Amino acid sequence: MRRLSVLLVLFSLLAGCSSFGGGAPGDYRADGKASYYGKAHHGNKTASGERFDQNDLTAAHRTLPFGTRVKVTNLNNNRSVVLRINDRGPFARGRIIDVSRKAAESLDMIRSGVVPVRVESLK
Template identity: 55%
Template sequence: MAKKAGSIMTAVSIATVLGLTPFTAFAGTTCGGASWYALGSRTASGERMNPTTLTAAHKSLPFGSKVKVTNRNNGRTVVVRINDRGPYTHGRVLDLSKAAAADIGMIGSGTAKVCYELIG
């Protein structure tokens, strides 16, 4: 038991250093930066990018995955569908459509610290 407790304490310590709460460290939630975009081109899935839909780009999640995104600054959430690849900027985990960014209050800033979890 002592070894297991030590491992848990180490994980909690690492999570704290990274700015994550212990809950986010263990609950399958990933945190990082997000930005938004509104292009008229096709996405990596072949769809035309539509800034009015609740979609996002992620580097590796399967197309069609549903993801709950939470803005860490204000607690607002949105559920998006992954339909594109990216972002390709260090420290960012998602690129959101303009509509999704508006829902969580990050249009003005352009970027936000978010946490996301796969749902469904």
Template identity: 55%
Template sequence: MASKYLRILSAAALAASMAFPVSAGAANAKAQPAKCGGASWYAMSSKTASGERMNPSNLTAAHRSFDFGTKLKVTNQGNGKSVIVRVNDRGPFKKSRVIDVSKAAASQLGMIKSGVGRICYEIVG
């Protein structure tokens, strides 16, 4: 009798885990709260650390540790403009910066001309 209840409970737990999957990015999100710091933008023609070709027209970013595919809301502290980017690369490699964004993301953030800016980011979705 107890094994029947255990099987039912196990099946219910499995169904619940399939209904509400936790992505690696979401699990990583719990480890790091919203953060602020320096940012820059970059455009290159080679492959990113995730293996995909860099496309400056895509809304992407480089972060030192977030899982590839993690989506971040990045807000320019100077003008309040925000954009959602997807992490597909590693960086930045300058200690004073917390994130690098693609040219398209920098354009939406209003930081093309300056090349750098102070931003805050948080994980979304």
């Protein structure tokens, strides 16, 4: 019985971590690190079911719903781009979003690979 109780508590905690956590679009805002993915994943199926195209303005986020549009701003140079969430990730510790190669070019982050960003959902 004790084991069952522990499992129920664990599943409850995990379920709480898996939601968007916001109400209306435009409620999400976070600062963290972004990385990009490109050629190695080009053509592979994303978590949303569509094929990843490194030349599209898309991104991977752990919890935002697929189709959510976000504004990503590189905090090193203030360059911004609007992206559509179509995949899950990033899975590297400390990162909050993975962007496509085209988005990385727009943010001028190809050389560095990882940059500090602000991610804001749009209405």
